[in-house]
Amino acid sequence: MTDFIHRFEPATSAGSPPLLLLHGTGGDENDLLGLGKMISPGSALLSPRGRVLEHGMPRFFRRLAEGVFDETDVRRRAIELADFVANARTQYGIAAPIAVGFSNGANIAAALLLLKPEVLAGAILLRAMVPLSDPPMAKLDGKPVLLLSGQADPIVPASNSAKLAALLSHAGARVDHKVLPAGHQISQADVTLARNWIGSVE
Ligand code: MLT
Secondary structure, three states, X not given: OOOOOEEEEOOOOOOOOOEEEEOOOOOOOOOOHHHHHHHOOOOOEXXXXXXXXXXXXXXXXXXXXXXXXXHHHHHHHHHHHHHHHHHHHHHHOOOOOEEEEEXXXXXXXXXXXXXXXXXXXXEEEEOOOOOOOOOOOOOOOOOEEEEXXXXXXXXXXXXXXXXXXXXXXXXXXEEEEEEEOOOOOOOHHHHHHHHHHHHHHO
C-alpha cells in the first residue's frame, strides 16, 4: 500500500460530511485545514500531502509544463490516492468524503471523479481544469460537484473550466459551475459559496 503523509482531524459533529482536502502545488497537508473548518465546521478532515515533488514543491501528479499534464502519471496517482482514501476510511471509520481541492488538488479531485467515482461523495473544485484529454466514460450518478472558476485566472482559460463542467455533467454529476470575479487564488466568495453549497447537499 502506498502511504501518504497526512493529517486527520476527527469529526466534532455527527451530521457533517467528511472532507478530503487536496492542496495546490507547493502546499502540504496543513494548508487547507483552516479552509475545511470554515466550509464545514464539525466535519472530519482527511488531508494528504501530494507525493510528487516539482523542484521541492509537493503536487498530486507530474506535469510537463504549466497546464500540460503527464496523463499517465495523473492516472497512476489518482489510483494511488483512491487506495489511500479507501484505507483511511477503514482506519478512521469515515464515510466517503467530499473532496475540497484547490488548483493541482482540484485537478486530481477531478481525475478521481472520472477514474474512481465511488471514492468521493462529491467535490468542491476550486480553479480546476480538465485533467485528462481522453477520460473513460464515468458514471457519476447525480454526485454533487461545485466548480468555482476565476474570471481572470491566468492558468485556467474559461473554455477549459467550461469543458470540465460539461464533461462532469455529461457523466451524470450534478454540477454547479460559477465563475467568480477572481484570479487563480481563493477569494472570500469561494469560501461563502462552498459553505452554502455544502449546507445544501448535506
Ligand atoms: C496543475 O499543474 O495542476 C495546474 O497547472 C495548477 C497548478 O498546480 O498550478
